[in-house]
Amino acid sequence: MNLRYILPLLIATTCSFNVQAGDRWFDVEIIVFKRNVDVKNTSEQLDQNNVYLKQRDRLEVIKAQPATSCISGQPCLHKQNPVQITDNEMVKEGNRLILLKGLRLKEQLRRLNNHQLFTPLLHTAWRMPIQNKQDALPIHLFAGKNYALDMPQSANLEKAQATTVSNELTADSKKLDVLSSLQKNEILQDLYEIDGNFLIYVQHYLQIEAQLIVRTETEKPVSSSVSVLATEAPAVETDATAEVVAQEPIPKRNVRTEKVITETLFDQTRRLKSGEIHYLDHPLFGIIIQIRR
Numbered sequence: 642m643n644l645r646y647i648l649p650l651l652i653a654t655t656c657s658f659n660v661q662a663g664d665r666w667f668d669v670e671i672i673v674f675k676r677n678v679d680v681k682n683t684s685e686q687l688d689q690n691n692v693y694l695k696q697r698d699r700l701e702v703i704k705a706q707p708a709t710s711c712i713s714g715q716p717c718l719h720k721q722n723p724v725q726i727t728d729n730e731m732v733k734e735g736n737r738l739i740l741l742k743g744l745r746l747k748e749q750l751r752r753l754n755n756h757q758l759f760t761p762l763l764h765t766a767w768r769m770p771i772q773n774k775q776d777a778l779p780i781h782l783f784a785g786k787n788y789a790l791d792m793p794q795s796a797n798l799e800k801a802q803a804t805t806v807s808n809e810l811t812a813d814s815k816k817l818d819v820l821s822s823l824q825k826n827e828i829l830q831d832l833y834e835i836d837g838n839f840l841i842y843v844q845h846y847l848q849i850e851a852q853l854i855v856r857t858e859t860e861k862p863v864s865s866s867v868s869v870l871a872t873e874a875p876a877v878e879t880d881a882t883a884e885v886v887a888q889e890p891i892p893k894r895n896v897r898t899e900k901v902i903t904e905t906l907f908d909q910t911r912r913l914k915s916g917e918i919h920y921l922d923h924p925l926f927g928i929i930i931q932i933r934r
Contacts, residue, residue, distance in 0.1 A: 665843065665934075667915070670746055670766035672929040673784045673835055674759050680857045680903050683924045694837055694852055699779045701732045702767060705831075708790055716829040718789050726765035741766040746918070749929050759927075762835060769841075771932075777842035779850070785834025788856060788902050832856060832902065835926060847913040847932055855905045855925050860898040 703726060705719035722730050731740045744750075744766055753759045763784035771777065837853030907923050913932055921928040 665771050666768060667771050667841075667847075668741055668766060668768050668933050669841065670741070670744060670931045670933075671763070671782075672746055672750055672753070672761060673763040673782070673926065674753050674761045674929075675785065675834060675857075675926045676924065677758050677760055678925065680859050680905075680925065694854065697779065697838070699781045699838055702780050703730055703763075703765070703783065704732050705730065705783075705787075708787070718829065719787060719831055720790075721787050721833075722763070722784065724761050724764055726763070731765075731767070739768040741768055746929060746931060749918075762926075771841055771843050771847070774840075774842040774844050774848070777840060779838035779840035779852075781837075782839040782851075782853065783831070783833040783836040787831050787833050788858065789830060789832040837907070841932065847915060848910065849913060849930070850910045851907060851921060851928070853907045855907055855923065856902050857905075857925055858900055858902055861901050863897050863899050 703722065705722050706729075707717055708720045709718045711717035726740070728740060744764065746764070750761055750764050753761045763782075834856050835853055836856070837851070839853070840850040842848055842850075905925065907921075907926075909921055911919060911921060913919050913930070916931070916933045918929065918931045921930070
């Protein structure tokens with residue numbers, strides 16, 4: 642065979658092998674948990690403005706089972722995943738992502754389960770090659786309840802759309818009512834408690850960049866004023882006549898509450914050391930992570 646054709650093939654094969662051999666493979670184990678607190682009762686000021694994720698390509702590591710009838714190319718809602726991820730909830734990406742069976746953070750999970758202030762949402766581990774920041778892709782990380790499943794579906798969308806105008810006139814712009822907003826615009830998308838991008842890369846040291854939307858359910862007061870007449874006033878006696886004093890209507894305020902979903906953004910960068918257990922803190926949730934060779 643002509644070496645002119647063999648040599649480029651050998652070079653291409655060797656380069657491909659070197660790229661794969663040069664990848665640094667690490668085991669990533671992660672626990673995501675929420676704090677059992679109401680967002681209204683947190684002492685820290687949480688920024689609920691500009692809550693959005695940077696648009697970029699990302700790796701789908703975890704998947705969820707459909708909760709509604711899915712049509713190809715159309716949006717679809719999904720169920721809540723179990724805390725312990727199995728092969729059924731893991732996306733297969735060739736040999737780039739491997740679900741690990743041996744979890745080492747079981748003691749941390751046990752303590753969280755036994756504490757009344759915390760609720761574990763996700764515990765899983767996988768093996769992956771970790772690249773430099775320029776080549777690395779973030780992982781799509783989501784966990785917890787899917788609030789979108791509480792939203793009335795297409796049968797009620799027409800009704801919601803018909804009341805959009807009146808709702809907009811009375812809506813409090815400072816409050817984030819995510820379910821109502823999606824319903825008005827007929828947008829169908831998952832709304833997990835924790836949802837966002839989790840980037841792991843090497844830049845002299847192991848680094849992570851977590852950009853996650855944190856959703857929590859709370860109640861907000863909704864009041865309406867109703868004018869009612871005061872009790873009839875007694876007559877005022879004068880020398881010649883009896884006169885009834887006129888009464889002004891007194892507004893009576895009825896206060897009720899309704900459930901809303903609030904969103905806050907968790908945006909944090911952390912440098913890690915291989916083998917160490919690290920903790921990412923937030924007033925509403927937390928992440929325990931260990932990356933090891």
